Amino acid sequence: MTMEHTSMGEVVVIGLGPGNSEWITPEASEELARATDVVGYSTYVKRVPEIPGQRRHLSDNKVEAVRAAMALDMARRGSRVAVVSSGDPGVFAMAAAVLETADDDQWRDVPVRIVPGMTAAQAVASRVGAPLGHDFGMVSLSDRLKPWDVVVKRVRALAGADMAFAVYNPASKSRRWQVGALRDIVLEFQKPDTPVIVARAVGSADESVTVTTLAELDPDVVDMRTMLIVGASTTHVYDGPDGRRVFTARHYEAPATDD
């Protein structure tokens, strides 16, 4: 009954994992190989192995909703469209953007599947140990999509409940004061020697990971490629043979002796 005699395709939102190919799952690799079209921010599409006949649609990093609508439109016309994200597409990435766009009369009948991936926070945590080893949060420090007072409320809730948390989008070229503000909020609840991990470009050739403290956290070193993990009162640091190891104890109050 449609004017175009094509069957419905689908949109598959795929997580490539952070950084490099050692963290992509077999499922994600298989789904990428089956796609007729690959859509995404150019940096991520370039991580996908090229396949003859597969079309690639590169875009900049700012137009998630436009990219989502393009993918849904191609799927409606019969394509099997892979929308690619770094890390897990379900964490501050394209899955919510595609579903937000799809939840509309013109798109709601287009199938959307999510293929999960390893999150950047898990990769960062692993480099130093297990700083997210017990209850934790993940917050974006960007006030591009939500008011700053919502950011403040959430950081206060996490620090006030003595939870460790990962900080996505801590800064950019133009957003420079938020990391200092974050530090001051957490210092209302936690001690100055609370561990903080400053991780840049984990999984890439430029990777650097530093263990510091709330008191010594320097907002000037934080840029768009940086993620922070802020510890809790139960987050411990020791010097191992390969550098500092950080973990948040599974026990509350009396860590390290459960046998």
Place this chain on the structure above:
Amino acid sequence: MTMEHTSMGEVVVIGLGPGNSEWITPEASEELARATDVVGYSTYVKRVPEIPGQRRHLSDNKVEAVRAAMALDMARRGSRVAVVSSGDPGVFAMAAAVLETADDDQWRDVPVRIVPGMTAAQAVASRVGAPLGHDFGMVSLSDRLKPWDVVVKRVRALAGADMAFAVYNPASKSRRWQVGALRDIVLEFQKPDTPVIVARAVGSADESVTVTTLAELDPDVVDMRTMLIVGASTTHVYDGPDGRRVFTARHYEAPATDD
């Protein structure tokens, strides 16, 4: 200068991802192949392909610290020991247990590396869409290692800050009232129709995933293999062609129209 003429080995804590082999990373597979010894809860060790000459040490699920000490001791005597966890070892799993044990005079010189994996929460979220698509938390509902009042404080903090969150260890055969208590706490802050995902054994042949609401959440269906994801005010549900799709909007207050 030591009495035993062996070089130091290492402990590598490896995440297998949740459920099945389609979610294990290439890095984890390579590390498993290089290990001389594999240590872990028997259910997880059985997921590791057997290699001739590689020793396997299966244990029950209750003695993390004993398992950690055994792994550290074998590494000190020269073994390359893989300690395996489901999901990500850094999230409510063996990485913190090994580091807690290693942070002691007798073990601190043994190298411990963490190989991250996909978390169970990310896999669960992907089955319905992107319910953790914006700021979120992860909490364990078990009061085996922390007092219940700490659990309450953290759930109140997350719900009070209008964050979605994943719930690990919601119940067991003997812990039966905690899910009902969780629901009542969240209802102090969120509406009865707030989406809740009830996921059991994701990635296994027994997988079941249901989208319900806070008001209709039935604690009786929750067991040890279940994970919950509780939404926020910005968590939306729509009926897609393959079932219900759930996402937490990236925008605060005005979701679904950003272009």
